[in-house]
Amino acid sequence: MKKTIAGKEVDVNEEGYLTNMSEWNEQIAAEIAAEEGVGTLTDAHNKVLQYLRQQQAAGVALTIRGVGKSGVVTIKELYDLFPGGPLKKSSKIAGIPKPVGCI
Amino acid sequence: MNTPQHPVKKMSIIVSRGSLDGIYPALIMANGARMEGIEASLFFTFFGLNGLTKSTMDNLKVATVGNSALNMAMPMLGMPMTVPFPTWMGAIPGVSAFATHLMNKEMEKLDVPPVREFLEMISDSGGKIFACKLAMDMFKLKNEDLWDRVDGVLTVGQFYEESAGEGTHILFT
Numbered sequence: 001m002k003k004t005i006a007g008k009e010v011d012v013n014e015e016g017y018l019t020n021m022s023e024w025n026e027q028i029a030a031e032i033a034a035e036e037g038v039g040t041l042t043d044a045h046n047k048v049l050q051y052l053r054q055q056q057a058a059g060v061a062l063t064i065r066g067v068g069k070s071g072v073v074t075i076k077e078l079y080d081l082f083p084g085g086p087l088k089k090s091s092k093i094a095g096i097p098k099p100v101g102c103i
Numbered sequence: 104m105n106t107p108q109h110p111v112k113k114m115s116i117i118v119s120r121g122s123l124d125g126i127y128p129a130l131i132m133a134n135g136a137r138m139e140g141i142e143a144s145l146f147f148t149f150f151g152l153n154g155l156t157k158s159t160m161d162n163l164k165v166a167t168v169g170n171s172a173l174n175m176a177m178p179m180l181g182m183p184m185t186v187p188f189p190t191w192m193g194a195i196p197g198v199s200a201f202a203t204h205l206m207n208k209e210m211e212k213l214d215v216p217p218v219r220e221f222l223e224m225i226s227d228s229g230g231k232i233f234a235c236k237l238a239m240d241m242f243k244l245k246n247e248d249l250w251d252r253v254d255g256v257l258t259v260g261q262f263y264e265e266s267a268g269e270g271t272h273i274l275f276t
Contacts, residue, residue, distance in 0.1 A: 063214045064138060065224060076227040084140035086228075102135055103214050 006031040017091070017098050021056060024095030032093045038082055041093070045081055048073050049094040056096040062087060063103045112270030113142035115262070119275065121150030121159075122166040123203055123218075127210075129276045130221045137228035144254075145225065146262050148235035152242060155234055155250050160218050165202040167193030179205035219250070226252050233257045233265070 003012045006027035011019045016032070018024055026041075029049060033041050041049075051072040055062055064087055068075035082089040087099050114136045118129040129145060136143040147155040154160050167173060171190060175182035179202075192198055207217065216224060226232055231254045239245075239256055246256065257265060266273055 061214075064134070064228075065214050065216055068224070068227075074227070075224055079137070079228050085138065087138055088140075101214070102131060 013097075015092075015098060018095040019097075021053065021095045024053075028095065029093050032095075036082075036089050036092060037084065038089060038093065044073070044077070045090075045093075048078065048081060048090055052090055052094040052096055056094070061101055062091065062099045063101050065103060110270060111136075111141055111272055113144075113266070113268060113272070115144050115146065115266035115271060115273045117273070117275045118145055118147045118151035118154060119149045121153030121163065123163040123206060124165050125276070126151065126154040126163060126218060127215070129274075130218065130225065131215070132274065132276075133225050133230050134221065134228070137225065137230050142229075143225065144231035144233060144265060146233045146235060146257065146265075148238045149241075152234060152238050152244065154218055155222075155232070155253060156244060156248055157250055158248070160222075160250060163203075163218060164199045165206050167199040167202050169193075173202075177202070177206070179209045222250060223252070226254075231265070233262065235259075235262075 001012060001014070002009050003016070006025070008023070008025070008028060010023040010028065013019055018028075030041055033039065033045070038045070048067070051067070051070055052062060060066070064075060064078065067073065067078055067087070073081065078086045078090070091097065091099055114132065116129045116133050118126055120126065133143040133145050153163060170193065173188040173190070173193065174184050175186035175188055176184035177188065215221070222232060232250075232252065234249055234253055234256045236256050236258045
């Protein structure tokens with residue numbers, strides 16, 4: 001389905017995740033972050049978002065453990081940056097699909 | 104997914120078993136809760152304390168004796184789950200260690216960390232890790248025998264206090 005985020009019409013699924021990651025931009029990220037209660041995105045947030053997008057583009061399945069070992073952010077920082085569901089929320093803000101793993 | 108009227112807000116998970124296959128489900132459930140923004144605490148009691156004691160937590164084994172559900176897929180021999188693992192084989196020296204080795208390898212492939220690292224992950228995520236006082240007394244364990252990041256040693260009463268609140272679910276594993 002279509003949704004207008006930050007003035008741009010994008011394709012999203014029923015949970016609000018972008019279905020085409022190339023439609024993403026920083027304004028969209030900022031608006032989803034505000035909706036998700038993450039607040040203003042800082043450099044630390046943006047580094048995580050870029051990392052997630054790179055991993056997604058490379059076809060790597062995302063896990064909390066994997067992100068924690070990336071050197072981009074520790075697990076503790078990830079939980080602090082994206083409170084209330086770190087991997088789900090960061091993925092949504094990064095414009096990539098919701099992670100499907102249990103870990 | 105629709106928004107439920109009474110969401111799960113907290114999981115209080117009791118870990119009573121000390122085999123590798125006995126402990127992993129609790130860790131996966133606790134970590135999974137934190138990933139969903141649900142509070143989580145783990146309460147290690149009886150043989151579950153093996154997973155929280157410094158000298159044993161890195162050497163937990165898959166139970167190969169008395170485990171009638173064990174099959175040739177579980178010790179990861181590449182056979183289907185429908186091929187049973189003869190129970191008498193479980194008692195042969197080395198079989199439990201071998202099954203454990205294979206399971207650890209398989210878990211690593213799935214990005215499931217070893218127990219110690221898993222506990223660190225849960226603790227880093229804000230999950231709480233507790234030991235049961237009665238079981239500590241029973242096994243003659245002291246606080247310094249436990250993993251350094253344990254949040255406390257609780258009585259049953261304190262565990263229920265810890266678990267208080269609307270939307271808490273207590274799970275016994």
